[in-house]
Amino acid sequence: MKIWIKLLLLLTFSGHVFAQQPAKPLTVGITLHPYYSYVANILGDKGRVLPLIDSGFNPHNYSLNPADIARLNQLDALVVNGIGHDEFVMLAVERVNPPNLTMIYANKDVPLLGHGDKYNSHTFVSVDASIRQVYSVAKALGKLDPSNAKYFSKNAFLYAKKLRSLKKNVQNILINKDLSKVKIASTHNAYGYFLQEFGLTVSAVVEPAHGIKPTASQLQKTIDEIRKADIDVLFTELNMTNSYIDVIEKETGIKIYHFSHMTHGEYAKGMVEEAMRHNINKLAEALLYAANKVS
Amino acid sequence: MPNYNKPKGQAKVIREIIPTDSGSQENRYFFLTLLGVVLFAIILLWTTVHKKNKPIRLPNQLINLATQLSIASDEIAMLQEAGLLSQELTLSELHENQIEPFISEVMIAASTNCFVVIKQPIILRLIKLPELNWQVQWRSIDNENSHTHDDEQPKHYADFCQADSFWLATAYTEN
Numbered sequence: 001m002k003i004w005i006k007l008l009l010l011l012t013f014s015g016h017v018f019a020q021q022p023a024k025p026l027t028v029g030i031t032l033h034p035y036y037s038y039v040a041n042i043l044g045d046k047g048r049v050l051p052l053i054d055s056g057f058n059p060h061n062y063s064l065n066p067a068d069i070a071r072l073n074q075l076d077a078l079v080v081n082g083i084g085h086d087e088f089v090m091l092a093v094e095r096v097n098p099p100n101l102t103m104i105y106a107n108k109d110v111p112l113l114g115h116g117d118k119y120n121s122h123t124f125v126s127v128d129a130s131i132r133q134v135y136s137v138a139k140a141l142g143k144l145d146p147s148n149a150k151y152f153s154k155n156a157f158l159y160a161k162k163l164r165s166l167k168k169n170v171q172n173i174l175i176n177k178d179l180s181k182v183k184i185a186s187t188h189n190a191y192g193y194f195l196q197e198f199g200l201t202v203s204a205v206v207e208p209a210h211g212i213k214p215t216a217s218q219l220q221k222t223i224d225e226i227r228k229a230d231i232d233v234l235f236t237e238l239n240m241t242n243s244y245i246d247v248i249e250k251e252t253g254i255k256i257y258h259f260s261h262m263t264h265g266e267y268a269k270g271m272v273e274e275a276m277r278h279n280i281n282k283l284a285e286a287l288l289y290a291a292n293k294v295s
Numbered sequence: 296m297p298n299y300n301k302p303k304g305q306a307k308v309i310r311e312i313i314p315t316d317s318g319s320q321e322n323r324y325f326f327l328t329l330l331g332v333v334l335f336a337i338i339l340l341w342t343t344v345h346k347k348n349k350p351i352r353l354p355n356q357l358i359n360l361a362t363q364l365s366i367a368s369d370e371i372a373m374l375q376e377a378g379l380l381s382q383e384l385t386l387s388e389l390h391e392n393q394i395e396p397f398i399s400e401v402m403i404a405a406s407t408n409c410f411v412v413i414k415q416p417i418i419l420r421l422i423k424l425p426e427l428n429w430q431v432q433w434r435s436i437d438n439e440n441s442h443t444h445d446d447e448q449p450k451h452y453a454d455f456c457q458a459d460s461f462w463l464a465t466a467y468t469e470n
Contacts, residue, residue: 110466111466112466128366196359201356
């Protein structure tokens with residue numbers, strides 16, 4: 001009898017331990033490049049990040065192939081944008097319905113920019129919205145692996161601190177220059193969150209939608225609008241050849257600056273930090289140019 | 296005009312002919328009125344339901360401030376758990392720990408563990424609610440609270456720390 005009680009206690013206790021500590025480190029899937037960086041920084045050496053699609057594909061119009069579906073079945077969790085940037089995965093998850101998969105909606109706690117029923121899904125380009133997502137992902141991963149929850153929170157905190165420190169460069173310019181008359185345009189609405197965190201707003205958006213070239217009449221209209229609104233700088237996407245941008249530059253004389261959209265290249269732990277540093281430096285450069293121009 | 300001076304026996308009979316009416320015109324008016332009332336009710340109902348389903352959104356220009364407050368809610372909870380912040384927070388503690396937006400915005404300590412920032416006509420609050428921990432909420436300063444301005448005496452700010460259904464969450468995603 002005693003042996004049975006001991007065995008029962010042992011089983012109960014071991015069950016508790018297993019509930020606290022997963023048998024193997026977490027395998028966390030991601031749909032977009034920035035989420036690779038977020039998750040890699042949060043997990044540290046306590047888990048593995050697995051991109052759902054190979055690098056080099058545009059998430060806007062991607063459809064999953066059998067290899068991607070196989071990857072989906074290996075995951076403990078999948079971090080998604082969930083507000084329009086990775087719709088390709090939503091349908092697949094619904095169809096395949098992997099039994100052990102936990103969906104983590106990175107934008108769950110992010111206050112979103114939008115008009116009508118549509119949200120701007122480019123939250124990952126902004127420093128603050130990225131930090132918000134990092135904390136939400138860290139909390140969700142901590143629930144999946146409670147024994148490492150504090151470790152994930154600490155990593156998220158340190159990563160957030162690192163990202164926030166990148167903003168200082170532009171903040172110093174904002175303090176010292178009068179930018180109230182500076183007018184900004186962008187090729188598509190990817191930089192709304194990013195610019196807003198520096199108190200800047202976009203006066204004109206050139207592309208009708210991401211990657212869609214404006215027609216000749218739309219382009220003429222844009223050129224007229226840029227001239228009329230007296231736009232000083234235009235922000236466009238790095239790694240995207242837009243010949244019409246050259247036309248706008250030539251016709252209006254405005255200065256073009258390139259921002260990283262963070263959805264190209266290889267998946268890397270330091271990608272977000274590097275891309276944000278690039279964007280912030282470009283923004284600082286653009287603001288200095290525009291401030292001198294308007295003054 | 297009837298002749299009242301005439302003797303009774305010679306009274307003339309006045310015959311009034313009332314045309315028979317099926318009442319179709321009255322029926323038409325009745326049914327048109329009824330239809331109007333029903334249509335009005337449907338429109339009213341549709342508008343009410345539509346209004347309820349439509350999310351009330353925080354103005355776009357306040358999105359970043361709300362994001363910073365939302366980040367602060369997590370960081371405060373984390374630092375309190377680590378014992379690096381007191382359980383009854385003060386503005387100076389938040390300043391010392393460089394927590395945004397407390398260092399860049401005029402935040403008001405309205406009550407214990409309740410901080411507000413007013414951006415007319417919107418007010419945002421970061422509040423520690425029982426069971427829900429730190430929350431970021433917002434509401435518009437409507438007519439009933441029109442007395443509240445940036446230069447108002449601090450004692451009134453405590454009203455913004457009451458629990459009521461007017462306060463909305465800053466994140467809208469359904470997930």
